[in-house]
Structures are given as structure tokens and as C-alpha cells.
Amino acid sequence: MPSPDGRWIVFDGAAPGKPPMSDFDLQFVRADGTGRRTLASSRAYELDGQWSPDGLLLSYSRQPTRDWRRSEIWVVRRDGRGARRVTRGQFARWSPDGTMLAVDAPGVGNDGDLVVVDLAGRMLRRFAGTPALEQPAAWSPDGTRILFTRFHADGAGADVFVVSGDGSGERRLTRARGDDVAAAWSPDGGRILFTSDRTGR
DSSP states (O other), rough: OOOOHHHHHEEEEEOOOTTTTTOOOOEEEEETTTOEEEEEESEEEEEEEETTTSSSSSEEEOOTTGGGEEEEEEETTTOOOOEEEEEOOOOEEEESSSSEEEEEEEEEEEEEEEEEETTOOOEEOOOOSSEEEEEEEETTTSEEEEEEEEETTTSSSSEEEEEEESSSEEEOOOOOOOOOEEEOOTSSSSSSSEOOOOOOO
């Protein structure tokens, strides 16, 4: 993922000297391919690096090997210092003002509810509370809505939803026979991008 100024790219993968796919560490590199360095590394996997809007911090998921249900959200400065745990969960997405994270966090009786936390890890809101797994994709450019995917608990695929930042107005945007997975907003907030396994329709 490119930094807000376009000069750096953050990614997860095996650090130099390790076999490909043997580990996943949070790394970044200049856009021209130089200056590669590891920002966060542990015995767990460091995944899904996301830049804060001002480009000074990165969030990432620290996932115990092959056990995503015990994942945690961490943040680190772009110089690799100050790494700290924020909360349980995965797939953190920054609010446009950089003060909040939308997270897929374990709930009572399910593997992941959509929640919003501040950077100290204090829960500000929990959305839906369904038995289904919900994963945030992005905040709208104006910060008023959150795009997310709901993986239906009955195994009937996944669909794209949007909800207001205060928890009201949840709306289902797709009705797939398979999987529709939310990806991003258009820059003006008027459209959304999603992936789908639909064929011939």
C-alpha cells in the first residue's frame, strides 16, 4: 500500500534472507525499489499494513501463526519505533481524521464484530453484533460512513454493507449467491469498489 505522499510502499512478506512465504513481517520500501527495511517482526505474522492519513503511523494485524482468531491490532511509527498494541482484532482501517480505527474484533458468540476504537484501544462503538463475521473495508472520504463485508453465519456467502459512523442506517448493498467483498470508496464517495466471484451475470 502506498503512503499518502506516494513515496513509500508498505507490504507484508518474508524479510530478505528468508524463504518466500516462510514468514510475514511488516516492511516498506521506497517507490523506486530502494531503502527496503522491516518495520515490525515477531514470531507471529505481521499483516495488512495501513498508513495513517498523515503518513506518520502504520497499523497492522499481528496474527499468531495459523490462528487468526487471536489477532491483535498494533501501530508503529514509520521509522519502526514505538510499536504498541491497540486492541484485539484484525483489518484495522483509519478514519480520515486519523483519530479512530474501524476493526474486526471478536464478539460474544462470534469471530468478529465491526467496532470502532480510538488509538488508545478504547471501544467507542460496536456495530451490528450479529453471529456473522464482519470486516471493515474503508471509511467514506468524509468520515461519516463505514464500508464493510458481512460473511453470513449460515455459510451463504458474503455481501457488502455500509453503516453510518454513529451506528445508524445500516444498508445492504449487494445480494450475492456467492461472495461479494468490499474494497474501497471512490475519491468523491459516490461509488464503492468490491470484488465478486459472480460469473456470467
